[in-house]
Amino acid sequence: MAVVRVGFIGAGSMANAVHYPSVVETPQTQLVAICDLNEERLNKTADRYGVPKEHRYTDYRRMLEREELDAVYVIMPPMGLAPIVLDCLKAGKHVFIEKPPGCNSDEAWAMAEEAERQKVKTCVGFNRRYAAVYRYAKSEVLKRGAISLALAEFHKDMLGQGPYYGMSILRTDIIHAVDILRDLLGEPVEVAAHVWSRYERWENSHNQFAALIRFDSGAVGILTASRTAGSRYERFEVHGKGISAYIRAPEQAEIHRQGEGVEIVTDEQLTGTTDRRITYGYLEETRHFISCILNDETPLTNFTDAARTMDLVERIERFATG
Known part of the structure; x- marks a missing residue:
């Protein structure tokens, strides 16, 4: 072809x-x-x-x-x-x-x-998996060994708006943060969570989410998400052996190496642009998909992998209260 x-x-x-x-x-x-x-x-x-x-x-x-x-x-x-x-x-x-x-x-x-x-x-x-700062930070942590702990937070100012499509906001939007935890840590073996609403009630969805997840790698992931926050804010923490990455997708990442200080990398340094279509991974995910078709390879975020992320989303949702 x-x-x-x-x-x-x-x-x-x-x-x-x-x-x-x-x-x-x-x-x-x-x-x-x-x-x-x-x-x-x-x-x-x-x-x-x-x-x-x-x-x-x-x-x-x-x-x-x-x-x-x-x-x-x-x-x-x-x-x-x-x-x-x-x-x-x-x-x-x-x-x-x-x-x-x-x-x-x-x-x-x-x-x-x-x-x-x-x-x-x-x-x-x-x-997010294809965003330049995320991919760079993840690779730097893995160079020193397995990841021990990760945090994914994804907040938005949605007071008065209601959930997208009238569905659970965890499925339609926060799923991005859940997917990052799976990408970093593996498959979940134990989930503890609290899913609730504060300040307003949404039909078919809550607006506050917190989860503690143990993965088959032995690592632990933490998810936090508020949909009544002061602004949109998305951040990931990745901790490994003598190294930590603090990722503010898609703009920049801080890499803290034991005894070496802090390296700050930006989207523009890695991609040559601040165009979010490129820095946030949209162009790269399409290029990856097309490359996999041409080379008979399995795409990273294929339907089976995505179904596993949806499984984890639904395990978290089971802890909903009220």
Whole structure:
């Protein structure tokens, strides 16, 4: 395969902000076709990227039937995602989706198992794993040995807003921080958590989260998240053998080495830009996905891996009170 022919299902704001430009800027890809129910969005996006009218669709099934596609990006909210993804997988297409991987772990595992049956490549947009400062800091800690302790905190000022899509905010958003803990520490063996609400009540979701998780590596992870905080704030701590990393994704990381002082690295130093689409890992996750298709390798954040993250999310949710 010399070129990966890509089709998109979804032409919303998130897709246009990060996924379309990342695909177009990735070598050995060709944007072939676009589908969206909203014709205004569809045509605006297709015009921007020069997709001819005969390759524009409002029915994704017709796109799958008519177009010679290697991969499909399905960029849409979690409700209704799984049936569309399953159709793409059954058509033999490699598939990229945004998080979360469906509405629950049952949907996540259904997609993962179908992908395994079809022997196709899959990827979920857990972009933090691909962020330059995160990858650098993680690699520096691991050079000295295994990680002993990690913390992931992800807060937002959401008073008066309510949860995204009317679903648990842990599944739709804080899942990013849960996924980082799995990436750093392995698979969970014991979970203790408290999930509750303070200052306002949200239907189908709480707004305060704290968890203590023991992993099969012997390390421990700590999760904290408030959705009634003063601002958006995201940070990871990674502690190893005589080394600690404090990561303020995606802007910078502090590396503290025993007896050597502190190294500060920034997104601009590592990538040459402050464009968050690049520093926050969106471009890199697409390049990784396309590379895995071309080289017959398993993507880092594949559907099976993402289903395991969703499993951990649901284990934390079981500690909800009230």
